[in-house]
């Protein structure tokens with residue numbers, strides 16, 4: 001099995017970017033170790049703080065954020081970082097080439113039940129003519145990402161990453177401490193009979209999504225003429241990993257539960273990186289109005305509607321909005 005750095009060189013990834021990726025992964029190996037300690041560590045509880053989005057921070061959210069932030073800001077490659085757990089962007093090296101956005105721990109509500117969690121990251125080029133403390137540097141569309149990936153802390157720790165030459169799967173080999181390539185150019189099957197959505201929000205969705213999901217639930221007695229299965233891991237990393245592995249449609253549609261917040265998932269460190277991975281694997285990543293990666297961001301913590309996965313199924317869903 002190929003090691004990470006030679007696999008990236010094969011895809012013509014520049015050496016500086018390889019070094020940055022290795023820096024991110026050094027932090028995720030440490031997070032993976034802490035996660036695997038579970039109740040043996042003192043990181044299982046909640047802090048008394050909330051992040052800027054009003055969510056209670058878990059001890060592991062904070063530790064994972066600090067590990068990534070410290071190693072990235074000290075690396076010399078990074079002009080600034082932005083994170084789910086930071087109010088604004090944080091300046092790094094003034095001549096740094098890259099910007100990194102990350103969700104240090106995705107699926108935090110799964111921590112205490114010993115279920116799937118992960119780290120999601122996205123890398124953009126840093127504008128050379130802007131100040132390192134200017135958060136506007138991050139206002140770049142997803143289609144400008146140089147690299148996106150996640151590390152899934154599951155029964156095995158996996159890295160799923162793209163640098164624009166396909167989406168590849170790696171596994172952390174604890175015997176030598178590095179990530180090994182296990183599957184190159186993963187492909188999301190174009191058709192599927194599996195969907196992922198938080199059904200408890202059903203009554204708050206817009207009519208097109210209500211109608212689409214009702215038709216899936218009607219199975220072979222309804223207009224789709226086939227039965228669908230449902231899965232919901234409550235961690236986007238887990239759900240998207242299943243979609244990349246065996247196909248499916250994953251959606252967090254617009255809802256009216258809280259009129260101040262019609263969308264749940266964050267553009268910069270959830271939707272954009274996952275969109276890059278899904279598209280590089282032949283899937284589609286959309287809102288009901290267009291391609292996620294073509295959206296021009298207006299803020300670091302912007303939220304967005306998400307409909308992504310198997311190409312034909314995403315198109316079938318979007319047809320309800322026409």
Ligand SMILES: O=P(O)(O)OC[C@H]1O[C@](O)(COP(=O)(O)O)[C@@H](O)[C@@H]1O
Nearest residue numbers: 103105106107108109198234235236
């Ligand atoms: O609470 P719900 O509706 O199940 O939402 C689950 C969604 O929220 C998220 O957990 C948000 O991520 P964080 O844990 O990083 O806040 C997504 O990963 C997931 O898809």
Ligand SMILES: [Mg+2]
Nearest residue numbers: 103105106107
């Ligand atoms: Mg998240």
Ligand SMILES: [Mg+2]
Nearest residue numbers: 084103105106
């Ligand atoms: Mg998180």
